[in-house]
Amino acid sequence: MASVKVNRSLCSICGKVPSLSICVGCQRVFCTEHVEQHRLELSNLLDKIIFEHGQCKQTIIKYTEESNSHPLMKQINEWEKQSIEKIQQVAIDARKQILNAFGHFASNAITTMKNLTEELTKAQNEDNFFETDLRRWMDTFIKIKKELDKPPTINIRKGGTDVPFISKIIISVSEIFDKSTGRISIKDEGKLIVNTGSNGYGTVRSKGEYSTGKHRFRFKIEHTSSHKWNLIGIVSKNAPIQATAYNIPTSFGWIANNFVCLNGKLYSDFNGYKSDIEKNDIIELFIDCNQHMIRLTNERTHYTHELTIDTILCPFPWQIQLGLYYSKDCIRLLWR
Ligand SMILES: [Zn+2]
Numbered sequence: 204m205a206s207v208k209v210n211r212s213l214c215s216i217c218g219k220v221p222s223l224s225i226c227v228g229c230q231r232v233f234c235t236e237h238v239e240q241h242r243l244e245l246s247n248l249l250d251k252i253i254f255e256h257g258q259c260k261q262t263i264i265k266y267t268e269e270s271n272s273h274p275l276m277k278q279i280n281e282w283e284k285q286s287i288e289k290i291q292q293v294a295i296d297a298r299k300q301i302l303n304a305f306g307h308f309a310s311n312a313i314t315t316m317k318n319l320t321e322e323l324t325k326a327q328n329e330d331n332f333f334e335t336d337l338r339r340w341m342d343t344f345i346k347i348k349k350e351l352d353k354p355p356t357i358n359i360r361k362g363g364t365d366v367p368f369i370s371k372i373i374i375s376v377s378e379i380f381d382k383s384t385g386r387i388s389i390k391d392e393g394k395l396i397v398n399t400g401s402n403g404y405g406t407v408r409s410k411g412e413y414s415t416g417k418h419r420f421r422f423k424i425e426h427t428s429s430h431k432w433n434l435i436g437i438v439s440k441n442a443p444i445q446a447t448a449y450n451i452p453t454s455f456g457w458i459a460n461n462f463v464c465l466n467g468k469l470y471s472d473f474n475g476y477k478s479d480i481e482k483n484d485i486i487e488l489f490i491d492c493n494q495h496m497i498r499l500t501n502e503r504t505h506y507t508h509e510l511t512i513d514t515i516l517c518p519f520p521w522q523i524q525l526g527l528y529y530s531k532d533c534i535r536l537l538w539r
């Protein structure tokens with residue numbers, strides 16, 4: 204029956220001539236003339252994609268070989284330029300002020316010198332001077348010479364350190380979430396995870412993979428329901444992602460109601476674990492690949508709990524795994 208229907212359909216481009224071909228991709232039907240046109244449209248799109256592919260490759264090469272052309276490098280260059288200009292402007296203003304203040308000081312000194320010239324000429328001509336006069340003149344010159352280098356009315360000091368004049372540039376390199384499944388979505392360029400729709404399990408995983416070293420991550424519990432259900436922990440990269448992350452092997456972490464997850468099984472009060480996560484708490488997840496250990500710390504209560512990870516059960520590389528259940532719950536991965 205279906206094939207009869209297809210034969211009776213009209214070409215989706217001209218709508219007239221009874222059509223003969225159906226495109227497997229878009230399910231539209233075409234006459235002999237327009238099936239060629241449709242294939243041409245598709246091959247033009249492919250050409251465009253191949254062009255974009257080439258452009259991407261060129262951009263990667265350009266940014267790798269001429270690192271200064273990278274927009275982030277340009278941002279640093281701009282900060283450098285602006286900081287230097289700021290310093291130069293302040294130096295120009297300061298020189299102007301010194302020139303002005305020294306001008307006043309110098310004109311006073313010139314008057315003093317004029318008076319002394321008269322006194323000295325007179326003393327020389329009349330040969331009428333004594334030790335006290337010589338000492339007085341000498342003292343005056345010593346004073347003037349000293350004051351020419353450092354006029355007592357002018358002072359230079361540096362500004363306080365409470366507000367830095369040039370702000371330091373700080374580069375942060377941070378983790379993001381880039382894989383999700385179930386009732387959860389990733390927002391804010393990988394930084395925010397939100398349970399969307401009605402209650403239901405959802406899981407996200409980090410882009411980063413960890414096999415060596417120590418790594419520290421901070422999360423803000425931006426919203427949590429009265430049940431405070433969240434999963435915070437790790438998983439082996441090779442385990443397929445699943446909405447109910449707490450019951451897949453290689454999952455390790457902490458959940459609400461004093462439960463911990465060990466290799467996809469839940470245990471209550473394991474090693475005395477007591478959940479204490481509230482809305483707005485900042486939670487630190489510390490991953491120590493060298494010691495095969497993960498640690499959860501609540502920065503508000505300073506409560507901390509460690510789990511030892513058996514790397515036979517949970518092989519490297521590890522990824523961060525977070526889970527939510529209740530509607531609108533969300534967790535933000537902080538930059539530092
Ligand atoms: Zn046609």
Ligand SMILES: [Zn+2]
Binds near residue numbers: 228241
């Ligand atoms: Zn098609």
